[in-house]
Amino acid sequence: MKLKPEQVGAKLDRPGPDLRLYLFHGPDTAGAMALAARLAKGVGEGAERVDMDGAMLKARPGLLADEAASMSLFGDKRHIRVTGMGEESVEAVTLLLNAASAGNPVAAIAPTAKATSKLVKLVTASLNAVAVACYVPDAAQAAKLAVALAREQGVRLLGDVPERLAAVTMGDRAVLASEIEKLALYLDAAPDRPRDADAEVFDAIGASIADAEANNVVAAMIAGNAAAAALPEPPGGGAIPLLRAVARRLLSLAEMRADIDDGQPVDQVLERHRVFFKEQATTRDALRRWDAPRLARAVERVRDAERAALSGSGLGEVMTAAEAIAIARAAGRGR
Structure with a gap:
């Protein structure tokens, strides 16, 4: 069947x-x-x-x-x-x-x-x-999948939460299910006692990389500074928040890289993607270092490390440290 x-x-x-x-x-x-x-x-x-x-x-x-x-x-x-x-x-x-x-x-x-x-x-x-x-869902399909998985847990996703879940998990069903389980636990939700999850709830439990040290590690990885990226342990709450911050940055660069490869001027791409003026210089440098194939490979490796971290196997921290150096070295080769 x-x-x-x-x-x-x-x-x-x-x-x-x-x-x-x-x-x-x-x-x-x-x-x-x-x-x-x-x-x-x-x-x-x-x-x-x-x-x-x-x-x-x-x-x-x-x-x-x-x-x-x-x-x-x-x-x-x-x-x-x-x-x-x-x-x-x-x-x-x-x-x-x-x-x-x-x-x-x-x-x-x-x-x-x-x-x-x-x-x-x-x-x-x-x-x-x-x-x-089993096919990797696109953004719209991943958002629908988030709604369906959440409903099974007794969670009603409101507003743009389905789209935000799809974006942060990149359509990875295992990671998406883990995030929804966290929402259900936080809300004490179940099929017989459904709860609403709005943007405020999502922000309350979502992985955040507000820590300045973590931001510095992400910047070092993208810029090709292997020495600065090689920390003894992931900052900012552990491996998963750091990996997700790196993934978001890589995905953002991938979108801009695609526009540039289609022939759009760099200045126009930076403006369309609303890059903060203080970050435009480092973003330009990153776009010079990273081509589309290497960005795709880096994203996949980051997702593999995140799945290892979520599995509880103990490999997440090790893989995160290894990927931090590997991504920085890949950026360094892109000069």
Whole structure:
């Protein structure tokens, strides 16, 4: 089966025995991982997770069906997560869907699988599996996604809050869900007690980089000053606020860089983007240093570091320090 966006939440929050496989396919890997995590939560807190990948299933096609049907040693709930699934897993998926029984749901992340692939066609044609396309949303789609995710948490987003959430998270579903969870906790919201989140509420909990030291670190990174960017720990409240400040700056430069690459004069671009006159000199210098491809790569690396920080793995602070130096060095090479 193929699910519509509005059908996904209910299927993941209340997984039933009729569905054996949830296939998340498409280039938005972060979004697919977030959906797989939501399915795991729906299975039950503390449920055992069995991890596999496409290479394992290519070598042993029957492994997926076997694990889906096996019982936990202590009778606990189980679920299976497969990463890097592709066409090599068609046989394994076929065996799973045709097996006599399969009590453990499977979440499969297939970033390279297209809607026309054999894998996706196999799943969409099945009555005991679902396919969910995962594409990085544009600004308008991300704002709609924010509204939908917030509604599920009992939060009503007012005014321009959906657009601001979309901008600060750059459409990353995992980061967006984390921000909305923070809003729900702050408001003590739930589906049975909905609360309103306006601009004032968003500002109250939103990550802020007002700290002067943090602003200096961001400026040093963009300007190519690796020595000034290399601090022992992120200032201004931790890794996430700093990373988001860098992301906002990089995105702003990317928009201006695109206008310049389209042939617009620099002065006109600075005026249209309302660059403060005291910041125009440093912005001009940054635009000379950074071309569009390097800006795109820097933004993606910053988002990877932010996801690591949100995961609680302990890698966020390390990645932030490494990215601060890497971005500064990349800017330095752009002279």
